[in-house]
Amino acid sequence: MARRYKSTEKTRAMCLAALGVVKVATPAQIRALTAPGHKDAATIRGGLKDLEDEKLVEASGKTSRLTDSGARIYETLWTLTTAGLEAAAAVLGRPVKQMGARRRTRWRAGRSTR
Known part of the structure; x- marks a missing residue:
């Protein structure tokens, strides 16, 4: 299967593993x-976008941070879908029941919206 962002299986697996542990x-x-x-x-980013095409992850908002020079950078937050x-x-290598729930709440401007 040709992937639009040409990510490797290893990269996609790393993204899934990380989000499986930290959720967002x-x-x-x-x-x-x-x-x-x-x-x-x-x-x-390429791995996440290919996983998004496969409906395995989704963008769930934006966050920002300051660089060492003081410039503000906006980044997309990613989370797992049910699949x-x-x-x-x-x-x-874990049963789904041990993985915990996927992130369901969206956070905007410091408060939860459902």
Whole structure:
């Protein structure tokens, strides 16, 4: 199967494993957890976008951070879909029941919206 962002199986598995554990993360956070030697999160972003095409992850909002120079960077937050939770369980070798629930609440401006 040709993937639009040309991510590898290893990259997609790292993304699923990380989100299976932490539930919500930015590509930079996933990179720091799973591939700290990579210069930037572009590889992880490609993997997440390919997983999104497969309906295994979804963008669940935005967050921002300041760089060392003080510039504000906006990043997408990613989370697993129900099918993604099952795929992450398979990658981690755990039963789905031990994975916990997927993130269901969206947070905006410091408060929960359902």
